[in-house]
Amino acid sequence: MFAIVRTGGKQYRVAAGDRIVVEKMDGEAGQSVTLADVLLAGTGGELQSVDGLTVAAEIVAQAKADKVIVFKKRRRHNYRRKNGHRQRHTILKIVAIGDHKADTAGEAPAAQA
Template sequence: MIMFAVVKTGGKQYKVSEGDVVIIERLEGSAGDTITLDHVLMLGDGKDLKVGTPTLEGTVVTAEIIEQGRGDKVIVFKKKRRHNYRRKRGHRQDLTVLRVKAIGAGSAKKAASTGASKSEAKKPAAKKAAPKKAE
């Protein structure tokens, strides 16, 4: 069976397998960049199923950004009859197209509110010892 994972990003959940192309809400990065989605909620391979509480620690989905784009325009039209009230608004969502490369264990560093982390990690600064006083 094919291994699959359920990941959470952009406030939505997506079921993905290796090689899948997924359109999700915008993530930072440009075409060709590799990102890791670390909010994995469930992992399965046909006979074995792991469910996180709420996420599976140490499990990540690695994906490559294919393109950054925008979705179709959605028209929001409000009207109240007999009150001369009409409002027309449009919205186009920023989207990211991803190709899932791998599902499995990995070390994921959390990024700010996107649910994704970059491959490069920052090391914490070492504490310096206080200088000794001369007597």
């Protein structure tokens, strides 16, 4: 089963067991969060109703993205400005979509193979 959720102004296609990187959310690593803004859900090609459907996730880590350098220059005016920025983000592991939980038993042998 998959779902499309909206968080931080962006939309993500998720399934149970996925890890996604989203905009900064409040919480510590290990806490569970609920994503209530579900736009679409379904299994294969069949869609389901999203009334009251939520996505349960667990915060894996609070991290920072790679540094972005902002450099401004105006020729012949002795104007140079260099600035750096690291955006904060949260890494989430999707635990369940509605009542469909992640299948951890089937996930381990596939990782070893």
